[in-house]
Amino acid sequence: MTTDASADASTEGAATLSARQLAHSRRRAAWTRGWARFRTNRAGLVGLVVLALFVLVALFAPLLADGSGLSVTRATGGVLEAPSWHYPLGTDDSGRSVLTLLIWGARISLFVGLMATLISMLIGTVVGLTSGYFGGVTGAVLFRFTEWFLVIPFLPLAIVLASVLGRSLVNIVIVIGVTSWAGTALLIRSQTLSIKERAYLERSRALGAGNAHLLRKHVLPNVVPLVFANTTLAVAVAILSETTLSFLGLGDPTRISWGSMLENAYSVGAITTGSWWFFVPPGVCVVLVVLCFTMVGQALEDVLNPKLQDR
């Protein structure tokens, strides 16, 4: 079989490295490999770069566009003016620069998308892990509940909740988060189930490991990569949801988001007057961001699950 000389050397070397250092260096090696693989996926790379741009624009909004430009009372432009040198994307129905609105709108659209996904991920992971790991009655009940929740059509439920809770930023985040967790829960549950059966978990248990230890050291690290890929795709859906809900008039009336811009455009009849600068750019931004999140998410899935190659 393998020669013995090298085996001796590795045991010698291993004695100087502690278990933690070994785990650490292995994890770093896995990261580097994963990143190298990710880099080969051109679509994912492009998506990542464009997303980074959007995030930067959102973060540095105050520097890029004057915040006073959002105020309706202090608007300086004419009503629905076509793009010009002074207003690169024209003005809206109150005379505000559409470009300014677009830049500041990025903040809310991205913020809601990310925050809502955080909530849905948390709920979904907890439910999925519990249902998958602790079987029995709890697990079965949670599973049925998750399946039934999936059956509820998203938009009617979101509409009802939003109208009940009222229009605010926090509420919109809650509504989207609370209605989108079921898919993640199912995914994590099935992954947890497959991990639970693995031999090393049994051995660990035989050595006296308790549930907390098993969950933390064995189950979670194997589930997290999957959650990560799923999260990226979930953010895409969340952003689309926020845009739709805002368009339907359920968003925060005091904030500008791409969805609220479109709602505004629609209600003032920008479509029929052909004021394309008002209703095209926000939509384009949504499409770009969602597309990028989707591509990055697919690239992540490819990196983390090599069986799905060549899709």
Added chain:
Amino acid sequence: MSVVTTDPTGVAPGGERPARARRGARHGYATYAGGKVLGSLGSLMFMLVVNFFLFRILPGDPARTLGRGRLTSPEQLAEFNKTYGLDEPTGQQFLTYLTNLTHGDLGYSILYHRDVSGILLDRLWPTLLLVGTATVFAALIGVWIGIRAGWERGQRFDRLSTGTSLTLYSMPEWWLGLLLIATLSVGIGPMPGLFPTGGLHSVGSDPGSVSGVLDTSWHLALPVITLTLAYLADYALIMRGSLIDELGADYLTTARAKGLRDAAVRSRHAVPNALLPTTTVIALNFGFVIAGAITVETIFSIPGLGLLTTEALKVPDYWLLQGVFLLSSAAVIVANLLANLAYGALDPRVRT
């Protein structure tokens, strides 16, 4: 956007399994179908509970809200409360709710001053027409695109169609509708508008007559195109994915070894197997189809259930919203059941 696809077959690979003779197929399906129907009934019960409690957490007194401007005297209020059991303990209210449901009583709309069930019935057929037509077109075209893209993976058609599908998939379908209105209804530059900007019928048109049908179709053209484009992207991507999954399978090599033409291998072996997960997902996505109907009907002013939802939202008319919610949930449950039944009919492995 699509739902997580869980593998419905769950077939354990390999292993010796005792052969099952005559009783096999038919008997197995009956049991399978029975199980699925029972599951759907369970979902329906859960739905009713959710529906009930969702609206009981509303702030304010429903009777007073509902009775705005109509029920003023305490006797009228008491009468209203008695009919809908709003002054009874919650458990009793639920039973009243269920009893009312079996009579078809879904409450009273303050917006239209009619029974909710009547309104829902009236608004049902435009939505069915719109969503039904779009789903059929999207399924046919999307599946065809997906098959071709998957079979010719990596080539020009695949790259083009997948890129377009991904972009359409990332687009809010109502925004696509707005773009279509702006270009095809309003007209850009020298090109005039070709389609109406909204509504289901022109004024004075008789929907029953031939010209009326044409008129309705003309009005429905843009909404149907919008929804078709939105759905077909999803179906194309899923069909492509499942076909690619099948491509590596051994039984396709066997088929080739028998001397079948490439096209026959694809259509007789690969596609039927690949269609299995696709049909499931098409039906499961019905829940999101309803969302699409809501927004598209709103922007095109099609008087269906979707527009009804947004109209009810503005008031807000809780009884109406509750009714729509119940109907759309029931539709999703039925769609899921049909998907499961269809899958059971197509894939013999799940029946045994």
Added chain:
Amino acid sequence: MSELLRIEGLSVTYRTEQGPVPAVRDVDLTVARGEVVGVAGESGCGKSTLASTVLRLQPASATVSGRVLFDDADVLTMRWGDLRALRWAGASIIFQGALHSLNAVRRVGQQIAEPIQLHEPGVGRSEVKRRVGELLEQVGLPAARAEAYPHQLSGGQRQRVMIAMALACRPALVVADEPTTALDVMVQAQVLDVLSGLVKDLGVGMLLISHDLSVLAAMSDRIAVMYGGRVIEQGPADQVFTDPLHPYSAALSASFPRVGDPGARYAPAGLAGDPPDPRHLLSGCSFEPRCPRAVKDCASAEPPLETKRPSRQAACIRVPA
């Protein structure tokens, strides 16, 4: 002309991301009508690749050179139409792992009938049904089994369905790629019985591939042993098994215990080392690193396959002619 199958100088190389990987290197093999030729070797030695070329089923990423003559027509270069006519009607394949080689959503009877309907379109529906029933009975299954789906059958039954399917168009040659590997021993014996019975009764030629030398010894007329993509020994089956020439064949044969021979229990069994990595082939004999009889010259040049005894060939410089 009397040879049914003649493989000449066949080489198959796969194009991969890490570069070209030779799976089969310069193989010569013949199968006469009604003859059973066994191909033995470890996994990765190229046997399955060899089998796939008989009907030109190798993957598109493979580069092939050499000739595969079936009835004097080169399978590798013949026209597409001729190839499709040849497939199944001239030669058919029995694949390993019948569960995945059969279409899960079609009844087995339909799948057996498919090549008949394809190659003999004139045959009526009832006649096809009759023939399917007949084929099933030939392999020891009741005709009613035609209505079953693959997952409703046991492993052994599925493999028998594969055999019935392979014989549907009455081919002259059957390539059996590890037909019994996925089965347990009892079932294995049954299936082999069926196979050998049919071969004798129908006079079908067979190219039988297996890593199990004892199976080959029982069923074949001649055996070819492959190692590292090349044939390293060829000869009559019983002689190769009981009196192997090449050190590898000797090791392969020795790993099968012989009942009733006490001396065999003390003979060293098994081989140290791993099969050769086709991506990093050695310049000399590919067996040299593991060979108990290797000398210095072995590593310098690849030994050619030469006739060492009447009708026996071996590729080893340590075997005297």
